[in-house]
Amino acid sequence: MFQKILLFFLILVFSSGCFSNNGTKLRISATTWIGYSPLFYAKAKGWLDPINIKLLNVVSLSENMYLYKAGNADAYVGTQYEYNILVNEDPTLKPVILFDRSHGGDVILGNKTLDEYIQTDEVINVYLEMDSINSTLLQDFLKFHKLRNKEIHYINQDQLHIASLKNDTLEKPTLIITYTPYNIQLRKNGFHELASTKDGLELFVADALFTNEKTFHIHKEKFVQLKKFIDQAITVLEEDPQEFYLTVKPYLLEVNFNEFQNSLGDIIWINKELSTELSMRLNEAGLPTRGLL
Amino acid sequence: MFLTIQRFTLLIISLLILVFYSIFTYYFLKQQNSMAAIVLNSVQNDMSKTSYTLSRYVKKSQNISRSRALLDRVAANNNFIDAIVIMDSSGVLLSTDPKYQHFEFPASSYLEDFKPYDRLMHTKILDGDIRFYTDNGKLQTLHLFFILDKDELDIYFSKNRGDFILYFGFFPFLLILGVYFLFKKHVVKPLEKLRQFAYYQSEIPKKFKLKELESIRYSMVQTFARLDAEKKELYRMARTDSLSGLANRDSLNEYLHRLIADSQRNNKEFALLFLDLDHFKTVNDSLGHNVGDELLQNIASIIQEVLRATDFVARVGGDEFVVVVNQYSSLIELTHIIQRIQEQLCRQWIIQTHPMYVDSSVGVAIYPKDGTDIVSLMKHADIAMYDAKKNGRAQYRFFTKELNKSVQDTITLDKEMRKALVNGEYQLYYQPKIDLKSQKIIGAEALIRWISPSKGMIPPDVFIPLAEENGFILELGEWVLQENIRQYRAWRDQGIDLKLSVNISTRQLLDADFADKLLLLVDENEIDPKKLDIEITEYIFMDQKNMKCDVLDILHKHGISISLDDFGTGYSSLSYLKKFPIDCLKIDKSFLDDYHTQDGAIFIETIVKMGQTLNMEVIAEGVESVEQVEYLKSIGCHQYQGYYYSKPLNTDAFEKLFKASL
Structure with missing residues (x-):
C-alpha cells in the first residue's frame, strides 16, 4: 500500500519537474539592428514559440545589456563592447551565436x-x-x-x-x-x-548573442535550434529578400524595401564557418570564438 | 475489537496526513491568490506609471511612436506582459509586438468578483487611458492595453504548484513515511518480537535500540531463563530418583508407554528385567541407612556403566531396579547382558570402610509374550524375580517356565558344547560316496558327531544351530577342517586315497580369513587340494545375496571342489549356478523319497540333466533302497550316498568298509 502511494508521489513529482523544465522560457533581449533581423524573422514566422523562446525588444543597446544584467533576459545581443562590459562581472559570459560584422552599419x-x-x-x-x-x-x-x-x-x-x-x-x-x-x-x-565602419573608422564591430555558461547548459537545445533558425532566415534573406523584408518590416521602423536592401550592404553576415583570419580578428576585437555554435 | 500498534500508528499517521494536507491545501490556495494579487498589482502598477508618464510628455497622438522605447522597456522588464498596445478610435497607434498591429478594441473582461487567481487566469488584457492635453489645451484620450502573457502565467503558477507539491506534499509525506518505518522498526516490530517471545519462547530477540523496550526484553529473557531452568529442574526431579540419579517410576512408565507403542507398531519384542539386591535389608539394618544409600548410589552407577546407550534403567523401590533392554538378537545375548550386570554387582564393595558383598536376583518378562502392558510386564518380571530368590538368589529367572527351561537348557548346552571341544568329545564320522557305474567308494562326506561321556551321542541338529547362533561354529568349523585333513593324511598313508567333503557354514564363508586359513592348512599338510571338497547349502546365497564370490573363486582356482548341498530345497536359482564356481549338485533326500511318483521323478531327472548340461557332478543323497539305486543309474546320475550303502561311520568302521569294498 505504502509503496503504491510512494510511487504515485514520485510520478507526480517527476511529472511536475518535467513540466517545470519544459516550461522554462529562454528570454532573449534584442535591439532594432539590421543584423538582428533574422531573429525578428524567426519570431514573425512563429518559429520561436514551439521551442519556448521569448524575444524581448528594446531600443537601446545599453538598455538591452542592463535587461540581461537585471535578470529579465537570459541572453542578449550586442557588440564586443557590450560583451566586454559584462564579462568582467561574469567571466562565464560568452558569445554563442554570431550574426554579422558592421561594414558601414x-x-x-x-x-x-x-x-x-x-x-x-x-x-x-x-x-x-x-x-x-x-x-x-x-x-x-x-x-x-x-x-x-x-x-x-x-x-x-x-x-x-x-x-x-x-x-x-x-x-x-x-x-x-x-x-x-x-x-x-x-x-x-x-x-x-x-x-x-566601412569608411573613415578603423574599428572592427561584430554582433553576437551572449549568455553565461549556466544558462547555455540549461537551454543548450534551444540555442542550437535558434542557430538553425537564424541560418535558415539568412538563407531566406539571400534567396528572397522581398519576402524577408515584408516579414520583418514591422520590426524595422519605417524603412522601405530599397532602404532595407541598401542597409544590408552595411553589414557582412558571419553566421557561417569562420575563416582563421576572421577568427583572429574577432579575438583581437575582444570577442572570443571558442564555444560558438 | 482490538487494534494492533501498527494499525493504530497507521490510523494516527492517516489522521495527521489528512489534517496536514487540509492545512496545506488551504495555505496553497491562499498563497496562490496572494501571488496572483501581486502579479496583478505589478502589471497594474506598470500600466499606471506608463499611463502617467505618457500623459506628461505626449502632445500629439501622432507623436506617440516616440514612446516606443518606454513601452519596450516596460514590456521587457515584466515577464507577465506579452505586449503593450496604444490605440485611439482609428486603431492601433503603437505596439511593442508587431503581431498586435491589427489589435481590435476588446470587450471589458475584468472580473471584480473573482478571487485574484481566478481573476488573473481569466483576464487576458488590462486596459487604461492616457489623458493628455494638446498644445492648444484640448484634452485627448488614448487607450492603453497591457496584454498578459498567459503562457508565462501558466508556467509561473504551474511551477509554483509543483514546488508546493514537492516541498509541502512530497517531502513531508516522505518524512511521515520515514517516521512510520522508524516507528515500525524500532517499536512495532520489537513489541511483536516480545509478544512472540512471551508466547512461544522460541527465539530470544536481539538487543533493541530503545532503552525502555530493551529493559523489557532483558527482563523477559532473564525471567524466562530462570523459569526454564526451574522447569527443567522440576522435570528432572519429577522423573529422577533423587538418591541414585537414575530414572524414577514415573519416568519408567513414560518410557514404557512409548516403547510398547513403538514395539507394537514395529512388531518387536523387548525385555523388562526386575532387579532386586539380595540381603540389602541386612546392610541397612546393620550398617545404617547412610551406608545403604551410598551402596545404592554405587550400584546405580555400575548398572549404568554396564548397560548400553539403548538400554534404560530406573530405580523403582528401595533396592529394586528395572532395566529395559530393547535391542538384542537372541535370548542368549539377553542372558549375557543380565550376567554382565550380575557379575559387576557381585564384587567387594567398600562403603565407608565397610567391606561387603552384594548379589542380585533378576526376573525377566518379555513383551509381548509375558504381557502387553506395563502392569502385567512389571508384575510378571516381579514374580520371576521372586522365583529367582526362592531358588537360591543371585540368579535370573524368565517368567514363562518353558522359556525359562529353554533358556537354561540353551545356556547349559552352550557351556557344554564349548567344553566338549576342549575335552575332545567331537568326532568326525564319514559317509561314503558311491560311484553308480562302478559301485565303488570314490569319496566320503565328513559329518561331526558329539559323543558326550554323560549323555552319549548328541545329534548335530541339537548343537549346530546354537553354534551358528553364538558364533561357536567358527571355532568348531576350524576343528572339523583340521581333523578332516589330519584324517585324510592318515588314510592316504594307509593307501586310502579318497576325496573328502566337509560342510562349511555361512559364518565360516563370511570370515575374511577363511580362504587363507584353509589354503594354509592344505599347504602345511602337503595334500592335494583336489582331494578336498567343501559342501555349502544354497541357503548361503539366499542369506548372503551380496556375498562376494571371491572366496569360492579362490578355493576353486586352487583345486578345491565345491558342492551344493540340499539342492532344490531352497531358492534354486540358475543365476548362482552361473555366478559361483559350483562343481557338484547334491540332490536332497526329500526328492529321492518321491522318486517313484511322476512329479518326484521329473524333479530328479531335471536336476540330473541340468548337471549333465552344466558339466557338473550330480550326487543323490539319502539313498535307502536298491530300487532307488537302479533308478538313479537309469537316469544317468553320477554318484549317491545313503543308508542303502552305509550310514556315517567312525574312522575305524569306515576303514573296514572301504577295505571290504575293494
Whole structure:
C-alpha cells in the first residue's frame, strides 16, 4: 500500500519537474539592428514559440545589456563592447551565436562638414547611447580626425529618440552616433554621413548573442535550434529578400524595401564557418570564438 | 475489537496526513491568490506609471511612436506582459509586438468578483487611458492595453504548484513515511518480537535500540531463563530418583508407554528385567541407612556403566531396579547382558570402610509374550524375580517356565558344547560316496558327531544351530577342517586315497580369513587340494545375496571342489549356478523319497540333466533302497550316498568298509 502511494508521489513529482523544465522560457533581449533581423524573422514566422523562446525588444543597446544584467533576459545581443562590459562581472559570459560584422552599419552623422568641425571653436553636441559601442565609435572618430581637443557636450539618448532629430532645428555643430536602420531616418531629416565602419573608422564591430555558461547548459537545445533558425532566415534573406523584408518590416521602423536592401550592404553576415583570419580578428576585437555554435 | 500498534500508528499517521494536507491545501490556495494579487498589482502598477508618464510628455497622438522605447522597456522588464498596445478610435497607434498591429478594441473582461487567481487566469488584457492635453489645451484620450502573457502565467503558477507539491506534499509525506518505518522498526516490530517471545519462547530477540523496550526484553529473557531452568529442574526431579540419579517410576512408565507403542507398531519384542539386591535389608539394618544409600548410589552407577546407550534403567523401590533392554538378537545375548550386570554387582564393595558383598536376583518378562502392558510386564518380571530368590538368589529367572527351561537348557548346552571341544568329545564320522557305474567308494562326506561321556551321542541338529547362533561354529568349523585333513593324511598313508567333503557354514564363508586359513592348512599338510571338497547349502546365497564370490573363486582356482548341498530345497536359482564356481549338485533326500511318483521323478531327472548340461557332478543323497539305486543309474546320475550303502561311520568302521569294498 505504502509503496503504491510512494510511487504515485514520485510520478507526480517527476511529472511536475518535467513540466517545470519544459516550461522554462529562454528570454532573449534584442535591439532594432539590421543584423538582428533574422531573429525578428524567426519570431514573425512563429518559429520561436514551439521551442519556448521569448524575444524581448528594446531600443537601446545599453538598455538591452542592463535587461540581461537585471535578470529579465537570459541572453542578449550586442557588440564586443557590450560583451566586454559584462564579462568582467561574469567571466562565464560568452558569445554563442554570431550574426554579422558592421561594414558601414555603424555611422557618424553630422550637420556640418568635417572641416567645419575641425575649425570650429564652438561646443560640439554629440547624440549617442553612452554605454554602448557608440562611445567607442565616437572616440575612434575623434582620434582619427584629431578632434579630441574640442569641447564635447554628450547627450545620452536612445536611438529612437535620436532618430527624431531634425537638421533644421539644430544650430550648433552636432554629431550623431547611430546605426542602421536609424541612420536612414536621420538622413531623411537632413543629416549627412561623416564616417562609418566601412569608411573613415578603423574599428572592427561584430554582433553576437551572449549568455553565461549556466544558462547555455540549461537551454543548450534551444540555442542550437535558434542557430538553425537564424541560418535558415539568412538563407531566406539571400534567396528572397522581398519576402524577408515584408516579414520583418514591422520590426524595422519605417524603412522601405530599397532602404532595407541598401542597409544590408552595411553589414557582412558571419553566421557561417569562420575563416582563421576572421577568427583572429574577432579575438583581437575582444570577442572570443571558442564555444560558438 | 482490538487494534494492533501498527494499525493504530497507521490510523494516527492517516489522521495527521489528512489534517496536514487540509492545512496545506488551504495555505496553497491562499498563497496562490496572494501571488496572483501581486502579479496583478505589478502589471497594474506598470500600466499606471506608463499611463502617467505618457500623459506628461505626449502632445500629439501622432507623436506617440516616440514612446516606443518606454513601452519596450516596460514590456521587457515584466515577464507577465506579452505586449503593450496604444490605440485611439482609428486603431492601433503603437505596439511593442508587431503581431498586435491589427489589435481590435476588446470587450471589458475584468472580473471584480473573482478571487485574484481566478481573476488573473481569466483576464487576458488590462486596459487604461492616457489623458493628455494638446498644445492648444484640448484634452485627448488614448487607450492603453497591457496584454498578459498567459503562457508565462501558466508556467509561473504551474511551477509554483509543483514546488508546493514537492516541498509541502512530497517531502513531508516522505518524512511521515520515514517516521512510520522508524516507528515500525524500532517499536512495532520489537513489541511483536516480545509478544512472540512471551508466547512461544522460541527465539530470544536481539538487543533493541530503545532503552525502555530493551529493559523489557532483558527482563523477559532473564525471567524466562530462570523459569526454564526451574522447569527443567522440576522435570528432572519429577522423573529422577533423587538418591541414585537414575530414572524414577514415573519416568519408567513414560518410557514404557512409548516403547510398547513403538514395539507394537514395529512388531518387536523387548525385555523388562526386575532387579532386586539380595540381603540389602541386612546392610541397612546393620550398617545404617547412610551406608545403604551410598551402596545404592554405587550400584546405580555400575548398572549404568554396564548397560548400553539403548538400554534404560530406573530405580523403582528401595533396592529394586528395572532395566529395559530393547535391542538384542537372541535370548542368549539377553542372558549375557543380565550376567554382565550380575557379575559387576557381585564384587567387594567398600562403603565407608565397610567391606561387603552384594548379589542380585533378576526376573525377566518379555513383551509381548509375558504381557502387553506395563502392569502385567512389571508384575510378571516381579514374580520371576521372586522365583529367582526362592531358588537360591543371585540368579535370573524368565517368567514363562518353558522359556525359562529353554533358556537354561540353551545356556547349559552352550557351556557344554564349548567344553566338549576342549575335552575332545567331537568326532568326525564319514559317509561314503558311491560311484553308480562302478559301485565303488570314490569319496566320503565328513559329518561331526558329539559323543558326550554323560549323555552319549548328541545329534548335530541339537548343537549346530546354537553354534551358528553364538558364533561357536567358527571355532568348531576350524576343528572339523583340521581333523578332516589330519584324517585324510592318515588314510592316504594307509593307501586310502579318497576325496573328502566337509560342510562349511555361512559364518565360516563370511570370515575374511577363511580362504587363507584353509589354503594354509592344505599347504602345511602337503595334500592335494583336489582331494578336498567343501559342501555349502544354497541357503548361503539366499542369506548372503551380496556375498562376494571371491572366496569360492579362490578355493576353486586352487583345486578345491565345491558342492551344493540340499539342492532344490531352497531358492534354486540358475543365476548362482552361473555366478559361483559350483562343481557338484547334491540332490536332497526329500526328492529321492518321491522318486517313484511322476512329479518326484521329473524333479530328479531335471536336476540330473541340468548337471549333465552344466558339466557338473550330480550326487543323490539319502539313498535307502536298491530300487532307488537302479533308478538313479537309469537316469544317468553320477554318484549317491545313503543308508542303502552305509550310514556315517567312525574312522575305524569306515576303514573296514572301504577295505571290504575293494
